Amino acid sequence: MALERHSAGVTLAQSWQVQRRVIWALILREILTRYGRHNIGFVWLFLEPMLFTLGVTALWTATKSIHGSNLPIVAFAITGYSSVLLWRNMPSRCVGAIAPNLGLLYHRNVRPLDIYASRLVLEAAGAGMSFVFLVLFFHFIGLLDLPEDLLQVAAGWLMLAWFGVGLALLLGALSEFYETVEKLWHPASYLLFPLSGAAFLVDALPSEAQRYVLMLPMVHGVEYLREGYFGSAMIAHYDIGYMAAWNTLLTLLGLAQTRRVSMTVVPE
Amino acid sequence: MIRLAGVNKTYPTGSGPVRVLRDVDLTVTAGERVGILGRNGAGKSTLIRLISGAELPSSGLIERDMSVSWPLAFGGAFQGSLTGLDNLRFICRIYGVDPADKIPFVADFSELGIYLREPVKTYSSGMRARLAFAISMIIEFDCFLIDEIIAVGDARFHEKCNHELFVKRGDRAMIIVSHNAAYIREHCSRAAVLVGGELHSAPSLDEAFAFYDQQTALAA
Numbered sequence: 001m002a003l004e005r006h007s008a009g010v011t012l013a014q015s016w017q018v019q020r021r022v023i024w025a026l027i028l029r030e031i032l033t034r035y036g037r038h039n040i041g042f043v044w045l046f047l048e049p050m051l052f053t054l055g056v057t058a059l060w061t062a063t064k065s066i067h068g069s070n071l072p073i074v075a076f077a078i079t080g081y082s083s084v085l086l087w088r089n090m091p092s093r094c095v096g097a098i099a100p101n102l103g104l105l106y107h108r109n110v111r112p113l114d115i116y117a118s119r120l121v122l123e124a125a126g127a128g129m130s131f132v133f134l135v136l137f138f139h140f141i142g143l144l145d146l147p148e149d150l151l152q153v154a155a156g157w158l159m160l161a162w163f164g165v166g167l168a169l170l171l172g173a174l175s176e177f178y179e180t181v182e183k184l185w186h187p188a189s190y191l192l193f194p195l196s197g198a199a200f201l202v203d204a205l206p207s208e209a210q211r212y213v214l215m216l217p218m219v220h221g222v223e224y225l226r227e228g229y230f231g232s233a234m235i236a237h238y239d240i241g242y243m244a245a246w247n248t249l250l251t252l253l254g255l256a257q258t259r260r261v262s263m264t265v266v267p268e
Numbered sequence: 269m270i271r272l273a274g275v276n277k278t279y280p281t282g283s284g285p286v287r288v289l290r291d292v293d294l295t296v297t298a299g300e301r302v303g304i305l306g307r308n309g310a311g312k313s314t315l316i317r318l319i320s321g322a323e324l325p326s327s328g329l330i331e332r333d334m335s336v337s338w339p340l341a342f343g344g345a346f347q348g349s350l351t352g353l354d355n356l357r358f359i360c361r362i363y364g365v366d367p368a369d370k371i372p373f374v375a376d377f378s379e380l381g382i383y384l385r386e387p388v389k390t391y392s393s394g395m396r397a398r399l400a401f402a403i404s405m406i407i408e409f410d411c412f413l414i415d416e417i418i419a420v421g422d423a424r425f426h427e428k429c430n431h432e433l434f435v436k437r438g439d440r441a442m443i444i445v446s447h448n449a450a451y452i453r454e455h456c457s458r459a460a461v462l463v464g465g466e467l468h469s470a471p472s473l474d475e476a477f478a479f480y481d482q483q484t485a486l487a488a
Contacts, residue, residue, distance in 0.1 A: 018364075025361035033349055103345025106338045107362055108321035266279070267322045268345070 022109050026118035045122065046129035049089075053081045053134055060199075071201075071230055074143045079229050080198030082131040083160045083222045087196070088189045089127065090164035093119045094172030095182050098261065102268040112261045116172055123168075124161050131157070152228025159240065160221040162247045169254025176261045197222035202237040210237060217246035270296045270319060270336065270411060270441075275328030277314055277465075288314050291328075292467045294460065296441055298334060298410065303452030303473075304445040305480045306462035307487065312445040313339070315462065316415050319443060334410035334441065340401075348389030352380055352399050355388060356406075363407045370406040377428070378402040394422070401429055411441035416448075449477050 035044045057077035064073070094116050104110045138144035147153045175181040193199075197219035202210050213219055220238040227236035277289040288311045296302050306312040316339045317323040318330060346355050356374055360367035375384055378398040388396065412433065434455055446452055452459050459476035460469045463483050470476035
């Protein structure tokens, strides 16, 4: 068993302070490397997901997408696609995230978990800002009502973000050991999109299909979020306990695998 | 004090696990300057990374109760698309130091001038080395880990580095790994020799060099 001992009396509070400092430094560095200082810089952080969501909204509106309800398409697309951004982009940003940052691991206080955390915070912030700005924008031009239950929308969004974090940690860490993770994640995320509940309401499906689709944890989050948004206008199907169990499991497995990465990673 | 006891490091390879360090014991007290001699592939860089805490041992104990630097004189974990200044700020943030106080020193010492505001990927290798060394000097540690720093820059810059490190910080502990016996002799008060992953401590510098020469001759 390998032991690391710092007898200088490092308290938990001090470690947390170091951790926060390192994650913040990594976030600023990531913003600079990804978006640069030129033109609109970090605005891309939320503009990029906004453009995605806007594009999907436009497509679904144009094709009068059959989603099995009489909810307004704009509202339907924004609530749906904003949730997809969370569970799809978070893992994509964490898969293979260690290699370009190997040099940083020369600094003892920079651990693989910090690299993941900084990327996850950025993704969540980008997707969150994009969601809020789009809702406000469409509300002001009169195409969208504000949510019926703001708290439930926030809770649903947080459940989806937590799911994204757990999945991202697990896939990110596993990708350090198995190259196939990266190869498989692309088709998997693509195929999961139509099943994720973003593009349909569970209630509109035949009951046999409902049973299967509700095995996917993110469907519960989207349904819960949409119930908060539209309230009485729809019948939602979800079990938040089921989703929380998934989230917990993914997070624990993800943290365990990230620890395994920390134990074995070799700085550049 | 830094103490290593029974430290082992094994790497998995395509042809099975390879043990790079075997039962390494080492103690370095405050202000002491210890040289670690070893030929290429002896495990010097692995040892220095383990001491720094950047990498964890497969088994064994590593204790630090003084602040220990990162392994200095690695080419610099620089992000090429960022400027020298951004890279400097990043290091300052990680270690909780205000960059504003450090910029004049780095600008002056690295002699980079206006290039400090240019992306590091446009630098020559000499410019990178100067920036890396200057940045290494802005965070103060009780113990500096030095990995083949001899490779840095031309003779004049080399002299400047020696002054900054060995004169201005003469009171700090240092662990220097090198294959160059003369460099160790110049800067260290004690030396150990790393052969095939085993660390052989010697009672005196001369005995360490004799042992190192003998091992080098054996291998030749």
